[in-house]
Amino acid sequence: MAKRDYYEVLGAKKGASADELKKAYRAKAKELHPDRNSDNPQAEAQFKEVNEAYEVLKDDQKKAAYDRFGHAAFEGGMGGGPRPGGYGQQGDFASAFSDVFEDLFGDFMGRGGGGGGGRSRAQRGSDLRYNMRVSLEEAYTGSQKSITVPTSVTCDICHGSGAEGGAEPVTCPTCNGMGKVRAQQGFFTIERTCHQCNGMGQIIKNPCRTCGGQGRVQKDKQLSVNIPLGVETGTRIRLAGEGEAGLRGGPNGDLYIFIEVKEHALFQRDGVHLFCRVPVSMPTAAMGGEIEVPTIDGGKARVKVPAGAQSGKQMRLRSKGMPALRSSNTGDMVIELAVETPVNLTSRQRELLREFEKLSEENNPEGSSFFSKVKSFWEGMKG
């Protein structure tokens, strides 16, 4: 079954804020809570689904990856490295259950508040997507490709701190590093994000002039990418840490290479198998013979054509197809004969074909089985 969209699962809009997501999650979690749904057998599965969705969307990194790539962000991927985060798995019911409790009641029990001290200072860099087209030959042999990715890298001058001369940021004087300020309004105390430090809890006194205090600069990054053999259109290669630089010491994002394999003039691909239509002359098809067919490794293979081969006849050449990705298996090449009717005949060829036709009638006076079926069909209609 296809996975439902996480936002849909929570009943939230795409691009909903963290608060809105939390609200939506709480409403759903309450509605589906096992205590209230002892008579609804679907509730448990839905409850898990809601948990899984929120698990991803409440986390900035996971959410960014999900917004960019959908569920594909958490599938195995082809990069070989660890999955992005290794989540996406549904925990067992008991652990999903305890998560909800923490989330629903954490704030009331004082766990959610306090602590602030610039906890959102470091920020992970964004993931980047790079679309790469490769030829079928490159997919066959695997290849090494140099690419240029416009991205942002850590500023060399301030080493990512954003402060001139590499000075450390200082605690924000407005909020004393809490990232939040409180204001009394009637009976209520209202907590707001600090405007001076934007909730970071720290400020930079003299921003680095090279990066404007960002701690990173735009730059074209040269990368060498290893394209494993057997890649297909849709294969993703993940280069961990090669995405945008993180902010203020946060980790880099990842770079995802999306592969598209170009159409080939001779071969059509179906997974690991290749298909090739090969023309064969009428005399060769009639009398049998040998033909030469191209193979994807740039070589050729000799193939025996049996006497009397018809157009559409398929022959399989074992292990002449594509290598399977990350496996030692190799597909086959299937060739399909296309018998060519001779064209632009000379008078001599005409003469010979007429003679040939005459001999054919004498050789087989009954005609082909098709025509004998036609004959008996007509006779049947009369009777």
Ligand SMILES: [Zn+2]
């Ligand atoms: Zn800088």
Ligand SMILES: [Zn+2]
């Ligand atoms: Zn502040």
